[in-house]
Amino acid sequence: MRIIFSLMIVSSILICQDWANLNRYHSENEKLGKPLIHEDRIVFMGNSITESWSIIQPEFFNNRPYINRGISGQTTPQMLIRFRPDVIDLDPSLVLILAGINDIAENTGPSKVENIAGNIISMAELAKSNGIEVIICSILPAKDFPWNPKINPRPKVSAVNNIIQDYAEENNMIFLDYYRSMVDENEGLIAQYGADPVHPNLAGYKVMSDLAEKAIKKALK
Numbered sequence: 179m180r181i182i183f184s185l186m187i188v189s190s191i192l193i194c195q196d197w198a199n200l201n202r203y204h205s206e207n208e209k210l211g212k213p214l215i216h217e218d219r220i221v222f223m224g225n226s227i228t229e230s231w232s233i234i235q236p237e238f239f240n241n242r243p244y245i246n247r248g249i250s251g252q253t254t255p256q257m258l259i260r261f262r263p264d265v266i267d268l269d270p271s272l273v274l275i276l277a278g279i280n281d282i283a284e285n286t287g288p289s290k291v292e293n294i295a296g297n298i299i300s301m302a303e304l305a306k307s308n309g310i311e312v313i314i315c316s317i318l319p320a321k322d323f324p325w326n327p328k329i330n331p332r333p334k335v336s337a338v339n340n341i342i343q344d345y346a347e348e349n350n351m352i353f354l355d356y357y358r359s360m361v362d363e364n365e366g367l368i369a370q371y372g373a374d375p376v377h378p379n380l381a382g383y384k385v386m387s388d389l390a391e392k393a394i395k396k397a398l399k
Contacts (some may be wrong), residue, residue, distance in 0.1 A: 198259035199249050210245070212269050218398055219243045221265045223257060223301070224276040226250035227318065227377060235383040245270070253281045253289070254297030261301050266308050272397050273305050274354065274390065276315035279376060282334045283323045291334055295341035302351060311397050313390075314346045316357040320376045321366030332365040354393045359385055 213219040220243060222228050228248025232239050239246060247264040249256075254277045265273050277298055281289040302312045316339045320331045339357055346353035360382065362368045367375055371382030378386060 198256040199252070200260050200263060202249050202260075203247055203264055207263060207268060210268060213243065213271075217243050218272065219245060219268065219270040220272045220274070220394060221245045221247055221268055221270045222274050222276070223261070223265055224248040224274075224315075225252045225257075225280050227279070228276055230377065231383055231386070234378075234380055235387060238383070238387045248276075251280060251285055252277075253286045254278060254294055254301075255281075255286065258297050258300055261304055265301075266304065266310065270310055272311040272313065272394065273301075274313045274315055274393075275301050275305075276317075276356075277301075278317045278338050279320060279331070279335070282317075282320075282331045282338070283326050283329060291337045291341070294334075294338050295345070298338075298342050299345050302345070302349075306349075306351075312346075313352045313354050313393050313397055314342050315354040316343070318356050318376070318378070319361040319365055319367045321364055322375050324374055324376070336365070352393050352397050354389060356386055356389060359389060 222231070222244065225248055228246060229250050231248065232246045238244070245268060249260075257275075257277055275298060278294045280286075281294040281297075298314065302314055305312045317335045320335060323329055323331060335357070343353045343355070345351075360368055360371050360378075367378070367382070371378055371385060373379040373382075
């Protein structure tokens with residue numbers, strides 16, 4: 179018990195020292211270097227849904243200039259802090275931003291719809307100001323959180339999606355609507371697409387990869 183308590187203290191200290199987890203991809207970013215000539219490097223920015231994509235469907239990323247920069251559990255303020263080293267400094271042609279569900283789950287404390295959408299919009303504006311094309315992705319449907327069952331995510335998921343879709347359309351950015359293709363009649367994730375109520379399984383990722391490919395081709399035209 180004493181050992182477990184000590185490990186919890188160490189973990190808490192590390193989180194406080196690197197709240198945005200800037201060290202997660204630091205070494206990989208340094209090794210990656212700049213894109214090759216005529217390479218359309220594409221960064222996928224997100225949380226566990228993005229991070230697990232490379233594990234569950236690795237063939238989507240293999241032999242392509244696709245860079246996965248998802249970190250499990252992260253909220254939009256954490257992503258906003260690491261957006262420069264994990265996206266801008268990699269000099270991509272395009273970034274896909276998939277974020278917000280962990281804010282709704284209150285992983286780093288309560289978050290208002292406007293703040294969640296605002297952080298996503300701030301990432302998009304940072305990208306555009308650095309010459310990077312942007313695809314803003316909808317939050318996936320979720321009817322509950324296994325790790326925080328007191329929260330009903332459905333109203334906030336829809337509200338954030340409406341704001342970021344309007345922003346994307348008003349600013350000539352692509353809005354990638356995963357939600358519409360993956361939602362069931364109860365505003366949750368279709369069971370056959372989910373490993374749990376929040377995270378996709380292989381079938382879910384295959385739906386996402388088809389939609390992402392179409393959006394990427396459109397963005398790079």
